[in-house]
Amino acid sequence: MARPGPLPRGRGSQEAGAGTLLRLRGVSRAYGQLQALHPLDLDVDRGTCTVLFGHNGSGKSTLLRIAAGRDMPSTGRVLFDGRPIDEDDPEVRARVAVAGDTVAFYPDLTVRDHLELIAVAHDIAGADAWIGQVLADRGLSAHAHHLPSALSSGQIQALTLAAALVRPRDLLLLDEPEQRLDPGARGRLVHLLNGEKDDGVAVLLATHQAELVHAVADHVVVLEDGEVVAAGEPAAVLDPHGGLA
């Protein structure tokens, strides 16, 4: 993906390709009596993609929220670039991009307005051209001046992705980014994720789609009722239909 002007990336991007960026140790999460996540360890390296795969309720979103510093684990710790993650930490805000499972857009701001707000907040050079590129890449150019209420569910999903992609990032966290995308947009998503890896970004995403796992993952973690039941290279762990190999 061509980027106009300086690459809008996080401050640590000069270290891209140099090892682990996100490290989870002994991380678990209980909601009252429910053990949503049993203790697990996970490393996500720069320039690689790790995929969380599992049925509804297996703990994927819980793990992503903890990895983003948006929720505290019941046990264990999360380190981003060697320090405890906290979503209020300016370093984390500058370097971690999240497209989560809940989305809130301003009803009276257009698609382009949303992306401009984010670009301004992150002080992005050449923002106009860059926003134009992100809109085109996500198939949103024709909807740039539309309000969120005028978008289809797939276009809302594309805007959710665009909002994460218009900003700098060394770590990209995505919750079911393939949801509601048509085959063309899913193809662009695969291209995008492989481009992120080439740029040295560490990617952690949750999905239900085995095809996406095989297309982008270096490492897959299969969750069942909050427990890791398999982990490793996709070809060794999952068959093409998403069953355990």
Ligand SMILES: Nc1ncnc2c1ncn2[C@@H]1O[C@H](COP(=O)(O)OP(=O)(O)OP(=O)(O)O)[C@@H](O)[C@H]1O
């Ligand atoms: N805030 C919460 N309070 C109580 N229980 C929760 C909360 N969030 C999630 N859970 C429960 O934790 C378990 C894991 O949920 P989670 O959303 O992490 O699953 P998931 O794998 O992302 O599911 P899906 O594929 O449906 O998005 C589920 O049983 C869910 O009901």
